Each structure stands twice: as structure tokens, then as C-alpha cells.
Amino acid sequence: MTAPRPPRRRPSLRRRLLVFLLIPVIALLMLDAVLSYGVALTYANRVHDRDLSDDAVALAKMLGNDQLGSQLTPQARFLLEYDPDGRSYFSVSSSRHGLLAGNGQLPQLAHAPVLGAAPTLYNTLFDKRTLRAATVRTMARHDPGDSLIVTVAETLHDRHEQAREILLLAVVMQTFLIVCILALVWFGVARGLRVLDPLTSRLAARSHELTPIDGADVPQEIQPLTSTIDALFSRLRSMLALHDRFIADAAHQLRTPLTGLSLHVERALADPRPETVADALAHIQRLTQRAARTSSQLLALTRAQAAPLETEGPQLVDLGQLIPEAVAQRIHEAIRAGVDLGYEGSTQPLHILGEAASVQDMLDNLIDNAVRYAGRGSVITVHLQARADGGANLSVEDNGPGVPPELMSRLSERFFRVAGSNEAGSGLGLAIVQSIAKRHRAEVVYQAGRERGLRVEVRFPPTAPSAARTT
Incomplete structure (x- = not known):
């Protein structure tokens, strides 16, 4: 035996409104998260690029000091090479002597930067890692004919980490705002639907009335519905009026032939002579035809008055x-x-x-x-x-x-x-x-x-x- 199906859940106007609002709000939140992450990453790249350029310039100035020559002091090498996560790289090369120092042979630009120009920033690949590098060229003070190319590079991990932190802060704040907005929308929808209470009360207070329900307190968004209901009430009033008129007309018009039928039947029963019965049957036939014609014409009249041709x-x-x-x-x-x-x-x-x-x-x-x-x-x-x-x-x-x-x-x-x-x-x-x-x-x-x-x-x-x- 098949189990009965549970009753279908009635549609809810409030729920539909909230769902229609919630779906685009969530989509906008996701789009905002993507845009926020892009903005945060752009900001993090700009800050890190500036720091990377400053590091390259500072290192070039240290190496260009006459007192240091072309060799890094142990303290400078320690500061440059110390990175517990292994995310920082550097290299110092001389145009005459080649690589002087560094923690790896970093890929260099195809065209060396101009002497005295601002650091050049570029992306490169080293040891299967994508690096962001800054390269600057400076004079070797101990040898006027030589120049040093200083490159400082770092992975993109810190940049993405900072962008994620900014995104997390933004998403938490925006989610809170969206929850507050949805709560206000829920309250506003519930409050706004109360405007239908007077209309509901008027309909509930009626018994058999079919008078118009539209009024000054009906919102203009609901007015097409109330106008349709009023039009339906008007058609029902017309149909009921035709129904009552048909019953009254039928009772009025069929009373005479039915009374005649009863009289002739009684006459035939009271006087069973053949000529009396034949005469009574002839009258009954005429009265029956009259009643049938009257009934058909009443139905035709009611059908002709039932509905406008346009409908x-x-x-x-x-x-x-x-x-x-x-x-x-x-x-x-x-x-x-x-x-x-x-x-x-x-x-x-x-x-x-x-x-x-x-x-x-x-x-x-x-x-x-x-x-x-x-x-x-x-x-x-x-x-x-x-x-x-x-x-x-x-x-x-x-x-x-x-x-x-x-x-x-x-x-x-x-x-x-x-x-x-x-x-x-x-x-x-x-x-x-x-x-x-x-x-x-x-x-x-x-x-x-x-x-x-x-x-x-x-x-x-x-x-x-x-x-x-x-x-």
C-alpha cells in the first residue's frame, strides 16, 4: 500500500521575498570578496615593492662604500641571508668580477639597469618559486671603472598572506552588515505586509456579500488583485441575478401549464369515458409542449444574458x-x-x-x-x-x-x-x-x-x- 503523500507546503510571500533578496546578496558578497582580495593584493604588492626597492637601494649604498670594498661584512651578509622561512634572496655581481655574493644565482634582466636609475622591479622564477625582484646598479667606489648590480628578491607568500588578512577583516565586517540588512528586510517585509490586514479583516467579516473590496487603504501594488476580485464578484453577482431570475421566471411561467396538467389528469381520472380521456390527453399534450417550449426559451434567454461576447x-x-x-x-x-x-x-x-x-x-x-x-x-x-x-x-x-x-x-x-x-x-x-x-x-x-x-x-x-x- 502506497503511503499518502505529505501535504504540499503552501507558498510564502515573505519567504519568496527573502529568498529573492538573499540569492543576489550572497552573489554580491562573493563578488565583493573577489574584488576586495584583488584590491588588498594590489595594496600589498605596492607596499612590498616599495620595501623591496628600499632594500635594494640600501644594499647598493652599503656596497658602494669605499671602506667596504667589494666584500660584504659578516654582519651585512647575516642580515641579508637570515630568513627562517627561506623567502628572501639577494645577489651582488660586478661587471668585472662576476658574482660577488648572494644566496643563489638569481636570474638577471636581459638589459642591465642604467647607472643611477631607480630600482627595476620584475617577476622571475627561481628554484621553482615565483619571486618578485628589485635590481639597481651603482658605482664601485674602490674601482671607478667597475659597477655593481644589486638584486634583492622575495617570494609572494607574504603578499598573499597580507591580502588574505585584509580580506578576512573586510568579509567579516561585510557579512555582519549583510546579516543586519537581511534582519531589517525581514522586519520591513513583515511590517509592510501588515498593510493587508484591513483587507483581510474586511473579507473575513463578510458572509455572503459580493460588494467591491477595493478601498482607499489598499496599496497600489495590490490594487490589480483587488480589481480582479471585484470584477469576479461583479460577474458572480450577474450570474446569481440570472439564476434567481431564471428560478422566478420558471416558477411563474410553468405554474399555469403544470396546474392545467393536474386538472386534466384529475378530469380523466374522474370520468373514464374514452371521449373525456381523449380530450384530456389532447390538452395534456398541448400543455406539455407549452411547458417544454417555455423551459427551452427560458434557458435560451438565460444563456443569451449569461456573459458578454468579448469574454x-x-x-x-x-x-x-x-x-x-x-x-x-x-x-x-x-x-x-x-x-x-x-x-x-x-x-x-x-x-x-x-x-x-x-x-x-x-x-x-x-x-x-x-x-x-x-x-x-x-x-x-x-x-x-x-x-x-x-x-x-x-x-x-x-x-x-x-x-x-x-x-x-x-x-x-x-x-x-x-x-x-x-x-x-x-x-x-x-x-x-x-x-x-x-x-x-x-x-x-x-x-x-x-x-x-x-x-x-x-x-x-x-x-x-x-x-x-x-x-
Whole structure:
């Protein structure tokens, strides 16, 4: 049996901030250590080079004394050769007599230094050791025709040792400063995050409220988050409002057919004669169809109002292809209803920015409304026309009884039906059309037909093809 995995550790904003600060601080500390060591070594080299030059000059002056001649006194030789670590070397050579003294044949410069010039400093290799040497040339006082070349050299050990000591002191001090800075950062981050406490308290104090949480005390760095949450709350409020409205509408619209179903069932049970049962079943069938149509239209209305089109990815919809095909699919149904359904318009491409399924739902509801209220023997014509500004007009016109002018403005209201209509509609078809048009930023206009009846025109805005995805 596999052991359960331990719960994943939650991410910490404070820990992330400190880690993001700690890594570059450590990198900077290492870089600073390298630079500090380089500076310290440069300083140590400069000091030791100066001392080495002074030693070479002092030794040359001692050797140039007439009283000493070209031989070193035992005391001078002892001072020059004494080095318990074996890090110092010297050599004295004469231009006439060769090597006079020294603790090794130190490599000499290819070109001897000029008489009376400052000591020449250079690096050399002797006895598998890298040495720093200083060479100076002086006159031999006992022999005006002779000159002495004095070379003093030392290993680089003392220089590196001094540089490490300086580096150690600097790193200890800088590490202490960095620790202090990190402690201050820790305190500052902890202190700074307390600014979120009022926002947390406001959210914790809420139960079912979805009001905006943004306020004057919210830091500007957190404002994008609170704005996103407020936008989410706004969408949730809209969804909950649609949910409540759907429940209220369903309860209101389904009450009548359900009550009728119950009455006809009771009538059939009370009077089992075949003619009574058949009549009750016919009423039950009509009421069931009415309830099913009302339910589907309520769902269509809720779907049309659910979300703005921009959040679902609008596309380029070719009305020149979509509308004729949608009208052709309704021909057989129109024939059964005794209606002459036709199409007038170009089949050339005519694009709008929208959603093909929603546009087809809109057209279906317009045709259903015309078929239902125009009646048998009527003529229904679907028009599609391109406008000069790049938009499109889609209209459905019938020659039915029409609508009084004073009621035109109410046709988009939910559950509104013109008085005197004999058709048992739900009053939701044109409300669905209005909601879909609103999602497409289109305008719905109600007019009287050319002869009589009703003309419903949907005016789509111009389309920017570069802003949408082609279907």
C-alpha cells in the first residue's frame, strides 16, 4: 500500500521575498570578496615593492662604500641571508668580477639597469618559486671603472598572506552588515505586509456579500488583485441575478401549464369515458409542449444574458452564408404551418463580429415569432443587406395583423404579449432576440411592414477583421 503523500507546503510571500533578496546578496558578497582580495593584493604588492626597492637601494649604498670594498661584512651578509622561512634572496655581481655574493644565482634582466636609475622591479622564477625582484646598479667606489648590480628578491607568500588578512577583516565586517540588512528586510517585509490586514479583516467579516473590496487603504501594488476580485464578484453577482431570475421566471411561467396538467389528469381520472380521456390527453399534450417550449426559451434567454461576447472570443461570422442556410432549414416547417417563408439578400460574404450559434438562435426566434403571430396563409421574408458603413442589417418581415404603434417599445420585454393574440406563446422570443443583439452590440428596431404586419430589424455594427478570429 502506497503511503499518502505529505501535504504540499503552501507558498510564502515573505519567504519568496527573502529568498529573492538573499540569492543576489550572497552573489554580491562573493563578488565583493573577489574584488576586495584583488584590491588588498594590489595594496600589498605596492607596499612590498616599495620595501623591496628600499632594500635594494640600501644594499647598493652599503656596497658602494669605499671602506667596504667589494666584500660584504659578516654582519651585512647575516642580515641579508637570515630568513627562517627561506623567502628572501639577494645577489651582488660586478661587471668585472662576476658574482660577488648572494644566496643563489638569481636570474638577471636581459638589459642591465642604467647607472643611477631607480630600482627595476620584475617577476622571475627561481628554484621553482615565483619571486618578485628589485635590481639597481651603482658605482664601485674602490674601482671607478667597475659597477655593481644589486638584486634583492622575495617570494609572494607574504603578499598573499597580507591580502588574505585584509580580506578576512573586510568579509567579516561585510557579512555582519549583510546579516543586519537581511534582519531589517525581514522586519520591513513583515511590517509592510501588515498593510493587508484591513483587507483581510474586511473579507473575513463578510458572509455572503459580493460588494467591491477595493478601498482607499489598499496599496497600489495590490490594487490589480483587488480589481480582479471585484470584477469576479461583479460577474458572480450577474450570474446569481440570472439564476434567481431564471428560478422566478420558471416558477411563474410553468405554474399555469403544470396546474392545467393536474386538472386534466384529475378530469380523466374522474370520468373514464374514452371521449373525456381523449380530450384530456389532447390538452395534456398541448400543455406539455407549452411547458417544454417555455423551459427551452427560458434557458435560451438565460444563456443569451449569461456573459458578454468579448469574454468568449468573438469570431468573424459570414452572414451571407449563415442566414440563407438557416432560412433553408426552416422551409419544411413553414410549409407545414401554412406560411410562405422566403429570403431576399446577397449570398456574397458579409461579415460581422460575433458568434454563429447565437446569431442562428436570434434568427430562429424571429422566424418563430413571425410564424406564430402572423398566422396561416401569411408571407414571411428574411432580408439581409450590407450598409455603406460596413455594418449589416438583418430583418424578418411578415404581413400578419401587426402590432399597434404604442406597443412597439414593449415588444422586447419578457413575457409581454400583445392583447388579443390567440397564439399561446411565452412572450420570450423577442426578449431573447434583444439579449443576443445586445451581446453583439447590435440595435433592434421594430417597424410596421410595407403592407401591414411587423418588421423586426437587427442592425449589426461595422466589423474590424483584424480584431477577430476567422471562422
